[in-house]
Amino acid sequence: MVSVKQIQVAFDCASPERVGRFWCEVLGYVAPAPPEGFASWDDFNRTLPPEQRDSWFACSDPSGVGPRLYFQRVPEGKVAKNRLHLDVRVGTGLVGAERLATLEAECARLIPLGAKRVRLLPADEENESCLVMQDIEGNEFCLG
Incomplete structure (x- = not known):
């Protein structure tokens, strides 16, 4: 039996660095150091042919x-609803008004970064409340 060691989540987008830096801010992720011999990623990108510049961006959880x-x-x-989305879990363990206040506070932090609030999904018999949002290119994600 094969055991999975790690996964990578890949995003298709128009501007990889812009979207990637947005998600760094949302999740507290960091970009890797530039390749050896380059002071910055901008310096590295200037060495690439124009069609390869800003063709990808990667980031990772600093805690691993x-x-x-x-x-x-x-x-x-993007032309349709995502078939896969991230759930950013900021209200884990919270319920009711305390959970809603936490979700609203995180939403307020993300809006200036370019996120868009779509709708609140209120709690029901099976699920706690969550906020449906979009990143800077319209990809859906949930605050839960």
């Missing part, structure tokens, strides 16, 4: 717990 995120440029834009 969460998956690596990889952002790749694709020519087509």
Whole structure:
């Protein structure tokens, strides 16, 4: 039996670095150091042919717990609802008004970064409340 050691979550997007840096801010992730011999990623990118610049971006959880995120440029834009999305769990263990206040506070932090609030999914018999949001390119994610 094969055991999975790690996973990477890949995002198709128009501007990999822009979307990647957004998610760094949301999750507290960090970009790797630039390749050896380069003071910055901008310096490295200037050495690439124009069509390869900003074609990808990667970041990771500095604690090593969460998956690596990889952002790749694709020519087509987003046209439908995501089939997969991230749940950013900021209200774990909280219920009712305390959970809603925590979700709203995180939403307020993310809006200035370019996120968009879509709708609140209120608690029901099976699930606690969550906020459906979109990142800076319209990809859905939930605050839960």
